[in-house]
Amino acid sequence: MLSRKLLTTLAVLLAGTAMAHAKDATYVGSVETISGDAGGKARGTVFLDANRNSRLDNGESGIEGVMVSNGREVVLTGADGKYELPAYDDMNLFVTKPAGHATPVDKDMIPQFNYIHKVAGSPDLRFGGIKPTGPLPAQINFPLIADGSGSSFDCLIFGDVQAYTNRELGYVRETVGKMLANRDNQKTECLIYAGDVAGDDLSLYPRIKAIGAVGRVPQYWVGGNHDLDFDAKSDADSFDTFRTEWGPEYYSFDIGNVHFVTLDNVRYPCNGVDPHPFCSPDKKSTYNGVISDRQLEWLANDLANVPQDKLIVISAHIPFQTFTDNTAAKHQTDNFDKLAALLEGRPALGLSGHTHTTENILPGEDYEGWEKNTKVPSAPFHQIVTGAVSGSWWAGDVNDDGVPRSTQRLGSPRGYYQIAFDGSDYVDTYLKFGGEENEQMHASFNSPRFRDWAKDLLAYVDLYGAPSDVLPPVTVNDLFDQNMLTRADLQGGTWVAVNVWNGSKESKVSISINGSEPIAAKRTQDGTGEAKRSGVEYADPLALAQQSTNGSMAFKSAKNGEATDGFNTWTGVEWRGVPGPLQSWMLTKNSQHLWRADLPADLPAGVHTLTAQTTDRYGRTFDHTITFEVVEQMPQMTWQKDLWD
CATH class of the missing domain: 3.60.21.10 (Metallo-dependent phosphatases)
Known part of the structure; x- marks a missing residue:
């Protein structure tokens, strides 16, 4: 007949193997407390919970060398898994989960690795705080399993x-x-x-x-x-x-x-x-x-x-x-x-x-x-x-x-x-959210037309704030088609703004027009101690357009009135009135991960492709391709009513 100690050892090994092959075998449990006189010290055992009942049972082994802390001092458990620490009136007693092990979790996957000690509890707080814990238990034991x-x-x-x-x-x-x-x-x-x-x-x-x-x-x-x-x-x-x-x-x-x-x-x-x-x-x-x-x-x-x-x-x-x-x-x-x-x-x-x-x-x-x-x-x-x-x-x-x-x-x-x-x-x-791993950037055009539009938008926000009942001078519609560039746009200076969402100073960014030789892009910030570069020349045109017009500000209904008018954010701050921009400090007038590459001024009229490419600090390369048009002048962007008169 196998001894209890050998059975415990086998159970631990099998538990570890099971966890290595079945991650969904969640270890639900809690820290064990044993009442009694603590004698002014925090004491207990960190142990392998062979039967996963969150209790230190006969035959279960302590784990040596595990860190336990009272929020100030840190000790290592002895060969028997025991620890002892000074106790304070308001402290968190916790174990540092060692590698290769798992602490219990509750039903919501919150790790159970600590004991809160606050004798008198919290003062009267709106959300309850900590209830009085009373005297420190005689033992506070931390169960672990081998997780593989x-x-x-x-x-x-x-x-x-x-x-x-x-x-x-x-x-x-x-x-x-x-x-x-x-x-x-x-x-x-x-x-x-x-x-x-x-x-x-x-x-x-x-x-x-x-x-x-x-x-x-x-x-x-x-x-x-x-x-x-x-x-x-x-x-x-x-x-x-x-x-x-x-x-x-x-x-x-x-x-x-x-x-x-x-x-x-x-x-x-x-x-x-x-x-x-x-x-x-x-x-x-x-x-x-x-x-x-x-x-x-x-x-x-x-x-x-x-x-x-x-x-x-x-x-x-x-x-x-x-x-x-x-x-x-x-x-x-x-x-x-x-x-x-x-x-x-x-x-x-x-x-x-x-x-x-x-x-x-x-x-x-x-x-x-x-x-x-x-x-x-x-x-x-x-x-x-x-x-x-x-x-x-x-x-x-x-x-x-x-x-x-x-x-x-x-x-x-x-x-x-x-x-x-x-x-x-x-x-x-x-x-x-909803994207793929290869989606790492977006690209848009900073043209003279965009800069004129952005100046009007930013001046309005600075003057009136947001939300406002004052009609804005421009909305996203006044940009017409962001990916349509006129000859005047190109000759007046248009560049591609590439926002690499996780870009760093080691990222390499380039653009290619219609598959031609890549054009290197330059980061708008150097990260060498300079001030933030901000304004229409350092803005992200696509992001700013998305932030410029929020139609849901104007939503109204007869049924629920103010309860559903517009939208609320933060602690009930109401966004009501005409469809307008976000607040000034929320607008992308600058960015730490924005790159710029000038467009050739002599691009012929027609539809073109632009591929932005970035290589990150790990050597991974990502591409993003869009289409855009070059026209001699902006066509009428609304219904051509005169053709029907």
């Missing part, structure tokens, strides 16, 4: 879902949910939401989780400035509902040869704490981008147990550095220099959200304002601002799927990142 995952896998990164309403959550279902349901997720080990998972209304969290769970992949959340308890009076309580609904504000986990770290760089309220005018004690409560000293202490202790050659993927909501808000302190990380010092000499990748833009920032890249606002003059490691599921905050007219187009601020369509890892190497790809 290797060093080759991928993760999907979602920036700023930021749904404020149940209507907008329907858009999330039709984008994230639809994509996950139709995708092969066998090699996908994590979904990372780069903050602003919700849009202020934290009661929407359960529905957000259920939509993401469709993919049957563990969901890892980052706290954003719209995931806060805004009625909290101190930063210590500001993420309490987030902690209850998801887990720690900062934590780490391992997959393959990658060490994932999530940080909370949203201080709220910053008033009276951070030395910025917007954080003044006499101003309305607001947030600031900064990493707390406690987190930096924890991260130093965490990294002390991570090999130097292991890739560090570090996620936060507010960018460490950003082109979009390059001169703004609030929208970058104040003390990025301290984080950069901790990561110096290590392979690292930074992920963030917040700006609703895609930005692929390579080491050495620099823009005006970075040194002043982040204390780091140029990018010390690769950083990706991951765009937004919501695009421009779910604003604008709907596409064929009934979801707002919401072209993002630097011109990219709504989408998400796929990062394929192989050991410590990785390849990042941006994918638009």
Whole structure:
């Protein structure tokens, strides 16, 4: 007869094999707590849960060398899987999931790897915060299973879902949910939401989780400035509902040869704490981008147990550095220099959200304002601002799927990142919702006609704002046909603007007319410390046209009146009146990933093809072909009524 210990060992091995061949065998469970006197210490065991019941049973083995933390100190479990840590009144006790293992998840694929300890609970908060936990349990045990995952896998990164309403959550279902349901997720080990998972209304969290769970992949959340308890009076309580609904504000986990770290760089309220005018004690409560000293202490202790050659993927909501808000302190990380010092000499990748833009920032890249606002003059490691599921905050007219187009601020369509890892190497790809992997750019024409039109549009927005009841001087219709160029357009200077959504300073871009010799394109930003180049000459014509006219602003119905007139975004901000543009700061007047190539002035009249091509930093080449016309002068673009008179 086989001994109990041998049966346990066989069960563990079989469980690992099963998970390697059947990813859908989800391990649902929880952290185990055993009541009793903790004696002022956090204690417990990290163990292999052979029977998957989330309980440390006789014969189940502890796991040696697993990191456990109280949010400050980090210890490794002993040979028996046991750990002991100092206890604090308000702390997250969590395990760093080791590679080759999985933590339990709940029904919504939220990893169960932590215990919240807040004796008296939260103050009275709108969304509940944390209920009183009472005294620390005598033991807090963390179950794991062997999951059979290797060093080759991928993760999907979602920036700023930021749904404020149940209507907008329907858009999330039709984008994230639809994509996950139709995708092969066998090699996908994590979904990372780069903050602003919700849009202020934290009661929407359960529905957000259920939509993401469709993919049957563990969901890892980052706290954003719209995931806060805004009625909290101190930063210590500001993420309490987030902690209850998801887990720690900062934590780490391992997959393959990658060490994932999530940080909370949203201080709220910053008033009276951070030395910025917007954080003044006499101003309305607001947030600031900064990493707390406690987190930096924890991260130093965490990294002390991570090999130097292991890739560090570090996620936060507010960018460490950003082109979009390059001169703004609030929208970058104040003390990025301290984080950069901790990561110096290590392979690292930074992920963030917040700006609703895609930005692929390579080491050495620099823009005006970075040194002043982040204390780091140029990018010390690769950083990706991951765009937004919501695009421009779910604003604008709907596409064929009934979801707002919401072209993002630097011109990219709504989408998400796929990062394929192989050991410590990785390849990042941006994918638009409903698109294919080979769709990586769009191209349009910056002509004298476009520039005159854009000047009128931008002057109107600057004068009246948006939305406005003042009739705009131009709409998208006044561009007539963007892909029809007159002889005057060519002679007055027309160039092709190629927006490579995930383009970087190492991207090569060219255009070819009718299959002729390629013409090299030049990036509109150099990334060598210069100021942002903005205005009609640096605009993305296609994106600006899409953002210029939103017919849904004028929608009215007799049945529901104001409840359905126009459209709402953010916290009920109403977009009503005449069909007009998005607000000025949402318009693509500049971009970090826009290239320009001049068109020959002597192109003959007729229909032509234009192929834009980009080769990325990994050597992958992508093409995008459009047709356009050259005419001697613009024909009548409306019904030729005179032919019928």
